[in-house]
Amino acid sequence: MRSRAFLWLKAAYSRALIRIYATYTDPLWLVVNVGGPLLTSLALAMLYRFAGLTQYSGFAVLGGGMMAFWGNVLWSMASQLNWDKRSGMLYLYISSPAPLTAILIGMSLGGIVGTLPSSLIVITLGVVLFKPQFSPPSLALAAAFILTLVALYGMGIALSSLYLITGREAEEVNEAIFEPVSFLSGLYFPSIGRGSPFPLALQAIASLIPLTIGMDTLRRVVFYGQDLPNVWLNLLVLALMAVLSIFAGTRLLSIIEMRGRMTGDLLVRIK
Amino acid sequence: MDRVVTENLGRVFESKSGPVIALKSVNLRVRAGEVFGLLGPNGAGKTTLIRILTTLLLPTSGSAYVEGYDVVKEAKKVREIVGFVSSSEKVGFDFATARLNLWFFSQLYGVPRRVAMERIEALAEALHFKDQLDRRLYTFTTGYRQRLNIARAFIHDPHVVFLDEPTNGMDVMSAKTVRELLVHEAKTKLRTIFIATHNMFEAEEICDRVAIIDNGEILALDAPERLKSRLSDRVVLLETSTARIDLEEVLSVRGVRGGTLKVDGESGRARIRLVLNDETGLSHVIRLLESRNVKIFLHEFIEPTLEDVFVSLVGRGFAERESEDEK
Amino acid sequence: MRGLLSSIILGLERELRWTYPPLAVAIGVIPITASILTAVMVFWIGSGSAGNTSSYWISYIIVGAALYAHFSSYIWAPLSAVTEGKATYTFPYVYIAGSTITYIVGRTIAAFIESSLTALASLVAASYAVRGLLGVDLMIMSGATSLALFTLSTAIGMFAAIGLGLLLAAYGIFVTRLEWGLPIYIAGLLMIFTEALFPSSSLPWPLPLVSEAMPFTHIIRAARAALIGPQESYPLFAAQAFATGIAWLVSGIAVYKLAEERGRRKGYIDQRIV
Numbered sequence: 044m045r046s047r048a049f050l051w052l053k054a055a056y057s058r059a060l061i062r063i064y065a066t067y068t069d070p071l072w073l074v075v076n077v078g079g080p081l082l083t084s085l086a087l088a089m090l091y092r093f094a095g096l097t098q099y100s101g102f103a104v105l106g107g108g109m110m111a112f113w114g115n116v117l118w119s120m121a122s123q124l125n126w127d128k129r130s131g132m133l134y135l136y137i138s139s140p141a142p143l144t145a146i147l148i149g150m151s152l153g154g155i156v157g158t159l160p161s162s163l164i165v166i167t168l169g170v171v172l173f174k175p176q177f178s179p180p181s182l183a184l185a186a187a188f189i190l191t192l193v194a195l196y197g198m199g200i201a202l203s204s205l206y207l208i209t210g211r212e213a214e215e216v217n218e219a220i221f222e223p224v225s226f227l228s229g230l231y232f233p234s235i236g237r238g239s240p241f242p243l244a245l246q247a248i249a250s251l252i253p254l255t256i257g258m259d260t261l262r263r264v265v266f267y268g269q270d271l272p273n274v275w276l277n278l279l280v281l282a283l284m285a286v287l288s289i290f291a292g293t294r295l296l297s298i299i300e301m302r303g304r305m306t307g308d309l310l311v312r313i314k
Numbered sequence: 315m316d317r318v319v320t321e322n323l324g325r326v327f328e329s330k331s332g333p334v335i336a337l338k339s340v341n342l343r344v345r346a347g348e349v350f351g352l353l354g355p356n357g358a359g360k361t362t363l364i365r366i367l368t369t370l371l372l373p374t375s376g377s378a379y380v381e382g383y384d385v386v387k388e389a390k391k392v393r394e395i396v397g398f399v400s401s402s403e404k405v406g407f408d409f410a411t412a413r414l415n416l417w418f419f420s421q422l423y424g425v426p427r428r429v430a431m432e433r434i435e436a437l438a439e440a441l442h443f444k445d446q447l448d449r450r451l452y453t454f455t456t457g458y459r460q461r462l463n464i465a466r467a468f469i470h471d472p473h474v475v476f477l478d479e480p481t482n483g484m485d486v487m488s489a490k491t492v493r494e495l496l497v498h499e500a501k502t503k504l505r506t507i508f509i510a511t512h513n514m515f516e517a518e519e520i521c522d523r524v525a526i527i528d529n530g531e532i533l534a535l536d537a538p539e540r541l542k543s544r545l546s547d548r549v550v551l552l553e554t555s556t557a558r559i560d561l562e563e564v565l566s567v568r569g570v571r572g573g574t575l576k577v578d579g580e581s582g583r584a585r586i587r588l589v590l591n592d593e594t595g596l597s598h599v600i601r602l603l604e605s606r607n608v609k610i611f612l613h614e615f616i617e618p619t620l621e622d623v624f625v626s627l628v629g630r631g632f633a634e635r636e637s638e639d640e641k
Numbered sequence: 642m643r644g645l646l647s648s649i650i651l652g653l654e655r656e657l658r659w660t661y662p663p664l665a666v667a668i669g670v671i672p673i674t675a676s677i678l679t680a681v682m683v684f685w686i687g688s689g690s691a692g693n694t695s696s697y698w699i700s701y702i703i704v705g706a707a708l709y710a711h712f713s714s715y716i717w718a719p720l721s722a723v724t725e726g727k728a729t730y731t732f733p734y735v736y737i738a739g740s741t742i743t744y745i746v747g748r749t750i751a752a753f754i755e756s757s758l759t760a761l762a763s764l765v766a767a768s769y770a771v772r773g774l775l776g777v778d779l780m781i782m783s784g785a786t787s788l789a790l791f792t793l794s795t796a797i798g799m800f801a802a803i804g805l806g807l808l809l810a811a812y813g814i815f816v817t818r819l820e821w822g823l824p825i826y827i828a829g830l831l832m833i834f835t836e837a838l839f840p841s842s843s844l845p846w847p848l849p850l851v852s853e854a855m856p857f858t859h860i861i862r863a864a865r866a867a868l869i870g871p872q873e874s875y876p877l878f879a880a881q882a883f884a885t886g887i888a889w890l891v892s893g894i895a896v897y898k899l900a901e902e903r904g905r906r907k908g909y910i911d912q913r914i915v
Contacts, residue, residue, distance in 0.1 A: 050424040057421035065409050075822035082829020086838060087683050090702075093839040094687030103683065131405045135466075138368050139422035140393040146422075215668050222672035226679045232686050240685055240775060304372045307327055307365070452818075 054141035055149035062119075062153025066160070076161040080110040084165055087231050088173050099232075101175025101266055106231035106258070108166040112195060113225065113254060115158040117217050120150055120199030125206045125213040137300060144293045147203060151196035178268045187264050187274065190281040191257030197288035198253050204295035207303075228254035235259050237267070253284045317381055317474050317506040318344040318367060324375035325362050325530075336362040337530040339376065344523075346473075347504040349497060351521035351538075353511060353620060355632040359530040360510035361400075364476045367508070368398045381473055394423070397467035397475040401482040405463055408452035412443070412462050415451055416469055423470035430469065437465035440495050457488040464492055468499065474506040475499070481516060493520050512632055514620045526624055528635065533627040538620060545618040545626055548590045552599070555609035557584040564588070565629065567602055569595025574621070574631035583611070589618075589626040644740045648747020652718060653755065655748070669759030670766060673710040677767035678774075680706045680838050685775060700780040700869050702838055703767050708861050709837035711760035711795070712802075713828035717821075718752030719745050719806030723813030724820045733911040741901065742807070742894070749806035750799070757795050781868050790867030790875055794860055797882045801856035804889030811893075811900035814909050836861050856885035 066072050084107020088100035124147075127133040136146055169175075178184075206213045225231075227249040233239045235246045236259050249255045260277040263269040271278075325337040337359045344350045352360045365371035367378055369389040377384065383391040406415045413434055420430035438444040441461040446454065454462065460480065467475050477496070481489035497520050499505045511517055517524050518538045525535040534541055548571075557577040564586065565573055573588035590596060596613065603610055625631055630638065680702050688695060722745050726732025735744045768779055805827075812823055832838065834852045841852035852858045859882035866875040904910050 046424065053421045053424050057418045061407055061410060061414070061418055064414065065407070069409060071819050071822070075819050075825065078822065078825040078829055082826065082832060086829070086832040087680070089833065089843060090680065090683050090838045091687040093843045094684045094698075096687045096689060099687050102686075131400065134370055134398070134400070135405060135419065136422070138370055138393055138396070138398050139419075140390055140424075141422040215664065219668045219671050222675035222679070226675040226682075231679060232682045234682075238686060240682055242774070245774075304370065307362075307371050 050140060051142055051145045054145035055152065058146045058149030059153035059156070060149075062150055063156050066157035073160055073164075076111065076115075076158065077164050079114065080107045080161065080165045081168060083107060083110060084169055084231075085172070088169060092173070097173070098176055100169075100173040101177055102233070102262065103231050104166055104169030104173060104175060105261060105265060107169060108162040109191070109254070109258065109261070110225065110230055111158050111162040111165060112155070112192060113230065114221070115154045116195050116199035117202070117221055119154055120147075120196060121202035121206055122213050122217060123150060124203045125209065128207060143296055143300070144200075144289075147200050147292070147296075151199065154199075155192055155196065175266075177265045181264065181270065183264045183269070183271045183274055184261075186271070186278055187257070187260040187281075190278055190285065191254070191261060194253035194257060194281045194285040194288070197285040197292070200292035201288040201295070202292075204292045204299060207296070207299050224252060224254065228252045229258050230254070233259065233262060236263075253281065253288070256280050256284065315346050316343045317346050317348075318342065318350075318379070318508060320363075320367075320376065320378045322376035323363070323366065323373050323378050325359075325366060325371065326374045335530050337366075337373070340527075340530070340532055342525065342532065342535070344506055344508060346506055347500050348522045349500045349507045349509065349520050351509050351511060351517040351524040352527055353514070353517045353524050353624070354527035355512055355624075355635040357636065358527045360512075360527060361478055362530070363527075364398070364478050364508070364510055368396055368476050369393055395473040397470065397472035399464050399467045399475070399477040399480050401460070401479040404459070405466075406451045406459070409450060411448050411450055412438070412454070413447045415462065416466060419466045420469045425470050433469055433471070434465070437468055440491075440498070441465055442491055457484050460484055461488060461492070464495070472505065474508060477507070477509045479511055479513075480509065481511075481513065489516070496520060517620055524620065526620070526627060528624070528628050534623060541620060541623045542618045545589060545622055547593070547615055548626075549616055549618040549622045550588050550590060550596055551612070551614055551616050552586045552588070552603075552610055553612035554584045554586065554603065555611065557582055559584055559586070559603070559606070559608060561586070564599060564602065567595065567598045569598050571595075572625035572627075572629035572631075574625060574634060587616075587622070587625075587631075589622050644738075644743040645747045645750075648740075648744045649751045649754075652722075652748040652751025655718075655751070665755075666759065666762075669714070669755065670762045673707065673714075673759060673763035674766045674770065676710060677703055677706040677763060678770055681767070681771055681775075684838075696777055696780050697869070699771060699775075699777055701865060703764060703771065703779065703781065704865050704868050705835075705837040705861050707760045707764035707767065708795075708857075708864055709832055709835060710763060711756045712798075712831050712835070712857055714756035714759065715749065715752035715802055716805060716809060716824050716827060719749045720809040720813045720820060720824055722748040723810045724816065727813075727911065730911065736901075736910050741810075742897065745806060745810045745897070746803050749803050753799055753802050780870075782870070786872070787867050790872065790879075791864050794863035794867055794875075794879055794882065797863070797879060797886060798856070798860045800883070800886030800890045801860065804856075804886065804891070804893035807890075807893030807897040811897045814900050814904040817912060831855075831857060834858065854885065856882050856889055859885055 084103045087106070088103035091097065091100040091103055124133060127136065136143060206216070209216065227234060229235065229239070229249065234241055234249050235255055239246055241249065256277055260274050260281065263274055320340050320342045323337055323340040327334045327336055340363060352363065354360055362371065366373050367380060367385060369385050369392050372386055379385065380392045381395055385392050416434045417430055420433070434447070435444065438447050441464060443458050443461050446458055451459070460483070464480060481492055484492065493516065496507045496509065500507045509521070521538060523536060524538050524541060526533045559575065561573065561575045564570065569591050571589045571591050573586060576585045578585065588595070588599065600610060600613065621631055628635060681699055684698060684702055723732055726735065735741055768781055771777055772779065809824065813820065834841065834848070835855055835857040836852060841849040841858065844852070859878050863875055863878035863882050866872055866878055
């Protein structure tokens with residue numbers, strides 16, 4: 044039992060380290076990762092300013108910071124196992140005693156640590172240029188941020204299992220869902236709750252996405268000055284979503300692995 | 315002690331055109347410290363067998379055991395003690411150094427860091443890429459990548475290592491280095507080396523025993539020398555004036571078991587290699603060729619190879635079998 | 642001509658994802674519509690929501706965002722023609738055949754065609770979605786004249802597209818890794834400088850000058866004049882789009898030829914992407 048836990052930790056740690064190494068030893072990765080979120084958040088912050096309510100430019104800045112993580116979840120988490128399948132890495136994972144969940148959790152942790160600099164750069168530049176008003180850091184902010192990331196990356200784990208079933212279409216699915224999810228989840232504007240332009244039905248659908256709840260919680264804490272007593276329900280929902288998506292993802296992964304062993308179609312690379 | 319055991323192992327794949335039998339009732343026993351070769355053309359079932367033994371694929375009938383563990387029911391235990399190398403040389407993280415790549419793979423097996431580092435140095439030394447350890451993988455040539463791939467398979471001190479065409483695409487010196495390592499690991503550390511190949515020279519050079527496989531069936535299993543000795547004085551080489559020869563017609567001659575034909579592009583001559591049932595087969599063949607106005611420049615009995623053994627069992631060489639499958 | 646046609650056909654196969662064309666179309670329209678709607682919602686909320694229904698500006702944003710999406714879609718094609726071509730060793734063969742400019746132009750035109758169609762479809766879809774979600778009556782004209790002028794403004798954009806495509810292809814000859822970095826920045830800068838979402842006068846001086854130098858700014862202005870009005874401004878904007886587009890085309894050809902010659906000297910033509 045102890046050695047299984049130890050193996051789990053080693054596998055997760057080593058996979059996280061590989062991901063962190065990729066980002067931190069090559070500055071060009073940082074430059075590339077910053078581009079999209081930074082320029083999008085600048086453009087939308089300028090649009091808020093042009094529209095008249097400059098104080099809302101903070102929404103765009105926050106959205107840009109979180110877009111870095113959302114992009115990482117989709118392109119480096121969800122698609123990863125599919126790419127590993129094509130490159131032949133997946134068979135190495137499966138033929139080793141390390142659990143696939145450990146590898147996925149390691150990827151998530153590595154992804155979070157690796158994306159943090161990009162997110163901080165986007166937010167810092169946005170704050171310097173647009174000077175939005177925001178509440179000072181608090182326990183509620185830390186909890187909101189951490190749980191949003193956990194829920195988001197949990198979604199990534201669930202998606203990575205689903206993507207194993209698809210073939211080359213994984214990238215196409217990414218391209219198809221990135222913007223719609225950004226829109227529905229209110230990455231740059233409130234899509235649920237106070238100020239949302241959506242009808243209730245659409246808000247309900249949007250609330251099924253972890254990122255929606257996360258963005259709403261972060262906005263309430265950062266811009267509306269709300270604290271733990273106001274957002275505890277959101278935090279609870281985020282925690283539940285994280286647990287559910289990780290559980291669903293790992294269950295699906297076991298089923299896919301077993302099915303792949305039965306049909307032989309999981310391992311494309313082997314002759 | 316038998317490290318790898320298969321009992322009536324079978325595997326059927328479902329395809330749009332109907333079921334495909336990849337393995338038919340395979341029975342094998344491979345010992346500790348043995349270098350065991352699985353020789354056959356592409357599509358013979360070599361990779362399917364290895365995939366089952368490395369727990370990547372489930373059998374549809376029969377059973378298989380690695381060090382006594384059932385590959386179906388005790389897959390996790392099997393995974394702890396096997397290593398696997400395929401010829402997919404693109405495996406690994408391009409942006410990371412060779413050392414970091416090997417360390418990562420060692421962690422999937424829970425190898426302590428200090429031990430992992432020592433093994434990385436030792437394996438890199440044995441495979442002659444120690445000076446490349448701190449270079450990023452994307453700078454590696456194909457040969458070096460495959461050496462790293464092989465080192466990876468040994469990093470966790472496995473009891474059994476399965477290799478699927480490991481020297482495919484490698485230059486002569488690299489392949490030689492790899493073969494030397496495999497033999498060394500088998501003989502000094504009593505690892506079982508299970509190698510699937512269609513490289514006859516490799517099979518003859520390093521394998522203690524070879525199983526010849528075709529169409530999912532084991533056709534013969536013995537030491538290479540004993541397999542070849544069954545055909546002594548029965549393999550003949552003919553060199554003819556023209557390549558316009560109907561090989562099928564030649565192979566249908568009484569006394570001929572099988573054969574291959576190769577054409578010399580420059581001279582236009584053909585070299586026919588035949589496996590005979592007995593010496594009379596040669597005279598029948600010569601009579602046939604002369605009746606077709608084919609001049610025979612040379613005919614001599616030669617030392618048989620493992621491909622000749624294959625030909626004697628199947629009637630065709632590897633290349634002809636593979637092109638039959640393509641049709 | 643044959644080379645150009647075959648490159649366009651190949652490019653269309655590639656842009657339509659070579660698996661299932663309806664999927665390709667859906668993939669193109671859905672994200673663009675979502676990004677248009679995001680911009681509209683940002684403006685809607687930033688202008689004080691329901692009490693400030695500005696039909697003109699919302700129409701302004703829809704047209705601009707759709708065209709921006711069109712630009713940012715096709716800029717990937719010429720770069721990937723070179724980088725993917727190097728990875729599969731296709732590009733060196735095209736180079737030896739002496740057809741690289743034809744090949745790149747063909748691939749760019751193919752992407753241009755595909756992105757024009759998806760951008761137009763997205764403009765229509767977003768218009769309906771905005772009407773449904775916000776209850777705003779848009780000022781977008783859909784008469785034959787408007788559509789014809791809009792199509793013409795998009796077609797004029799082909800020169801700028803090819804020019805930019807050749808500049809990116811020149812970059813593609815030398816880049817050895819993380820090749821998608823530059824197009825991401827270019828797409829972001831296009832969003833800010835081409836009046837896609839807001840007038841360039843909102844930018845601090847002297848940044849509006851950058852906008853004026855871009856053909857894409859004038860294309861968007863011409864398209865807006867066609868669909869929202871005033872159509873009297875259309876000839877001026879179209880002429881500016883044409884003139885700047887030609888300037889970019891000529892620059893693109895010159896830069897690409899220089900890049901190819903240098904790439905050949907330095908051994909980059911067949912150097913693979915990592």
